Each structure stands twice: as C-alpha cells, then as structure tokens.
Amino acid sequence: MSIDWNAFTPWSALAGGVIIGIAAAMFALLNGRIAGISGVIGGLLKPAPGDVAWRAAFVAGLLGAPLLYALFAILPKPQIAASEGALVLAGLLVGIGTRYGSGCTSGHGVCGLSRLSPRSLVATAVFMIAGFVTVYVARHVFGM
Amino acid sequence: MLLIASLLAGLVFGLGLIVSGMANPAKVLGFLDLAGAWDPSLALVMAGAIAVGLVAFLAARNRTVSLLGAAMKLPTARHIDRRLVLGSLLFGIGWGIAGFCPGPGLVALGMGEAKAVVFIAAMLVGMAVFELVERRKPPGIVRTAGGSR
Numbered sequence: 001m002s003i004d005w006n007a008f009t010p011w012s013a014l015a016g017g018v019i020i021g022i023a024a025a026m027f028a029l030l031n032g033r034i035a036g037i038s039g040v041i042g043g044l045l046k047p048a049p050g051d052v053a054w055r056a057a058f059v060a061g062l063l064g065a066p067l068l069y070a071l072f073a074i075l076p077k078p079q080i081a082a083s084e085g086a087l088v089l090a091g092l093l094v095g096i097g098t099r100y101g102s103g104c105t106s107g108h109g110v111c112g113l114s115r116l117s118p119r120s121l122v123a124t125a126v127f128m129i130a131g132f133v134t135v136y137v138a139r140h141v142f143g144m
Numbered sequence: 145m146l147l148i149a150s151l152l153a154g155l156v157f158g159l160g161l162i163v164s165g166m167a168n169p170a171k172v173l174g175f176l177d178l179a180g181a182w183d184p185s186l187a188l189v190m191a192g193a194i195a196v197g198l199v200a201f202l203a204a205r206n207r208t209v210s211l212l213g214a215a216m217k218l219p220t221a222r223h224i225d226r227r228l229v230l231g232s233l234l235f236g237i238g239w240g241i242a243g244f245c246p247g248p249g250l251v252a253l254g255m256g257e258a259k260a261v262v263f264i265a266a267m268l269v270g271m272a273v274f275e276l277v278e279r280r281k282p283p284g285i286v287r288t289a290g291g292s293r
Contacts, residue, residue, distance in 0.1 A: 001178055001179070001182055002182065003181075003182050003183075003184060004174065004180075004181035004182055004183050007171070007174050007181065007185070008183050008184055008185055009165055010184075010188055012163055012164060012165060013164050013165060013185035013186070013189045013192070014188045014189070014191065014192040015163055015164070015192065016160045016161065016162070016164020016165065016166065016189055016192070017164055017188060017189035017190060017191060017192020017194075018160075018193070018195070018196055019156060019159055019163055019164070020157055020160035020161065020189065020192070020193040021160075021192060021193035021195060021196025021197045021200070022160070022196055023153050023154075023156035023157035024157070024196070024197050024200065025197065025199070025200030026149065026152065026153045026156065027149075027150070027157075028200050028201060028204045028210075029200060029203060029204055029207075029210060029211050030146075030149040030153070030210055030211050030212050030214075031146055031149050031150055031153065031210055031212065031214055032204075032207075032210035032214045032215055032216040032217050032218070033214075033217050033218070034217075034218060034219060035153060035157060037157075037245075037246040037247040037250070038246045038271075041246060041250075041267075041268070041271065042274070042275075045268070045271050045272055045275050046275050046279075053147055054147060055150075057150035057151040057154065058150045058151065058153060058154035059154060059250065060151055060154060061150070061151045061152065061153060061154020061155035061156075061157065061158060062154045062155075062157060062158040062247060062250040062254065063158075063250055063251075063253060063254035064151075064154075064155055064158070064254060065154070065155050065156075065157070065158020065161070065162060065251055065254060066158070066251060066254040066255045068155060068159065069158075069159055069162050069163075075162070075255060076162065076165070076167075076168065077255075078168045078170075078248075078255065078257055078260070079168055079171075080169050080170075080242070080243075080252070080257060080259040080260070081169070081170060081173075081243075082169070082241065082242040082259070084262050086241050086242055087242050087244075087259055087262045087263045087266065088263075088266040089238070089241060089266075090238040090239070090242035090244060090263060090266070091238070091242075091249075091262070091263045091264065091265065091266025091267040091268075091269070091270060092266050092267070092269060092270040092273075093234045093235065093237050093238025093270065094235055094238035094244065094245060094246065094249075094263075094267050094270065095238075095266065095268060095269060095270020095271040095273070095274070096231075096234055096270040096273055096274050097231045097232065097233070097234030097236070097237070097238055098231065098235045098245075098246060098271075099231065099270075099274035099275075100227050100228075100230060100231025100274060101227065101228050101230070101231025101232035101233075101234070101235055102221070102227075102228060104235060104245050104246050104247070105239075105245045105246075105247065106245075106246070106247050108232070109190060110190065110193045110194065110197055111197060111201070112219075113190070113194050113197070114193075114194050114196075114197025114198050114200065115197075115201045115205075115218070115219075116198075117222075118222065118224065119221060119222060119223070119224055119228060122224050122228060122229065122232075123228055123229075123232040124232075126228075126229055126232035126233055126236060127232040127233070127235045127236030127239060128236065130232070130233050130234075130235070130236025130237050130239070130240065131176045131236045131237075131239045131240040132176055132178055132240070133240070134176070134236065134237045134239075134240025134241060135173055135176040135177045135178075135240045136177070136178065136179055138240070138241070139177055139180060140179050140180070
C-alpha cells in the first residue's frame with residue numbers, strides 16, 4: 001500500500017465529514033430520524049400518507065446543495081470514469097443491495113456507527129470489504 | 145417546520161459531501177483502491193462525521209420526542225441476518241464498480257451530470273425491484289406440508 005499524498009485532502013475531508021455529522025445530528029434531534037439516504041429514497045417508492053413530504057424535502061436539499069455551494073465557491077466537477085453500462089449495473093446493485101441491507105454509507109456508515117449499532121458495524125464492514133475487493137478485481141486483475 | 149428542518153438537513157448533508165470530495169466518484173474509488181495509489185480521505189470523512197454523530201445520537205437516545213416535537217423514529221433492530229449481509233455485499237460491489245453511493249449520486253445529479261442521471265435511474269429501478277419482490281411475498285405465511293403451490 002502506498003499513500004497518494006497528492007490526492008489526499010485531510011482537512012477538507014475532515015471538515016466535510018464534520019458537516020455531514022452536523023446534518024445527521026440535525027435530522028436526528030430535530031426530525032427524530034436517521035439520515036439514511038437509501039432509506040429516505042426507498043420510502044418514496046412505497047408512498048404512505050404523511051410519509052412523503054419530509055422525504056421529498058430531504059432529497060430536494062441534497063439536489064439543491066450544489067446550487068447553494070455554487071453561490072459561494074466554484075463547484076468541483078465530479079470525475080465519473082464508469083461507462084454507462086457500468087453505471088446501470090452499479091445503480092441496480094446499489095438500489096437492490098441498500099434496500100435488502102437496510103442502509104448505505106450514510107445510514108449504516110455514518111449514523112449506525114455513531115449509534116454504536118452492531119448491525120451497522122457488520123453492514124459497514126461488509127460493504128467496505130466488498131468495495132475494496134471489487135476495485136481490486138476491476139483495476140488490478142482486469143486492468144480496467 | 146419539520147419540512148424545513150428536513151430540507152435543511154438534506155442541504156447541509158449535500159454540502160458536506162461536496163466539501164469532503166465524496167461527491168466525486170474518482171475520490172471514492174481512490175479510497176477503495178488499497179493496492180493502488182491510496183487516498184485515505186474517505187476515512188477522515190467518516191471520522192469527522194462519526195465524531196459529531198456520537199455526541200448527537202447520545203443526546204437523541206433517551207428522547208421520546210424530537211426538539212421540534214416529532215416522534216423519535218430511530219432504528220431498534222438488532223439482529224444480524226442474511227438479508228443485512230447479502231444486501232450490504234451487493235451494495236458494496238455496486239459502490240466499487242462506479243464509486244457512487246446514493247447520497248453522492250443525488251448530489252452529482254443536482255450538478256447536472258448526465259452519468260449521474262443514469263446511475264440514479266438504475267438505482268431507483270433496483271429499489272423498485274426490491275419493493276415488487278417484497279410486496280409479492282405474503283407476510284408471515286407458514287407453508288403447510290403438502291400444501292397448495
């Protein structure tokens with residue numbers, strides 16, 4: 001393992017993480033809910049009365065964040081190397097997997113670990129290891 | 145008031161993803177590529193978020209209503225089962241393929257990235273497949289011996 005010191009951005013990573021933590025804290029303390037993004041979106045696909053608006057508002061916030069950011073600074077452009085076909089496969093797996101596993105990087109990774117939930121610890125370990133292995137196979141076995 | 149709080153939480157979450165660099169799949173894949181030139185940034189994002197989260201969830205733990213008077217809906221499930229592990233496994237593979245998880249996918253969609261449209265559309269299809277399969281499954285039916293198909 002060699003650290004890519006040019007790519008490593010410790011301060012913005014830590015600051016961004018703290019901001020994410022504040023968002024999760026707001027959602028837990030003000031709304032009484034877990035800021036688990038796959039769960040928030042997933043609930044929109046089986047709409048129940050009184051259960052739609054808060055989900056839509058949260059998603060609108062996520063979608064609107066780049067617009068707000070762009071008012072104060074130049075928006076960094078995401079680098080998306082995956083092909084359209086790979087994105088379709090990735091999206092399907094992320095959609096099905098997060099629903100069966102009851103969470104993603106936000107719900108299990110950030111909120112679950114903060115709650116010291118054993119379930120989330122297992123989920124986070126599994127999706128992290130699966131991510132490491134997938135990238136290893138794609139980049140170093142198939143040279144993609 | 146709850147809706148405004150929800151919108152604000154989403155906005156702040158999205159800003160955190162942009163500031164941290166996690167809305168950029170190349171940076172996420174740089175973290176997942178342990179055998180290559182490794183970018184540890186994502187670990188610090190998690191550390192920063194969890195440091196704040198630990199305090200917040202400790203404060204939330206014993207509340208019966210939120211600060212805005214809403215019912216507390218924090219998870220209570222504790223069992224570790226096959227669904228949790230297999231679901232997380234599939235999610236991790238998908239995450240490793242493109243470097244996108246749901247939050248950053250939505251933020252990149254908000255940036256108007258065409259490829260994020262493809263990812264989010266496929267993700268919604270995946271979630272809809274889950275709903276269809278789950279809905280077709282009758283809850284709690286015990287199969288009797290020699291029963292009907």
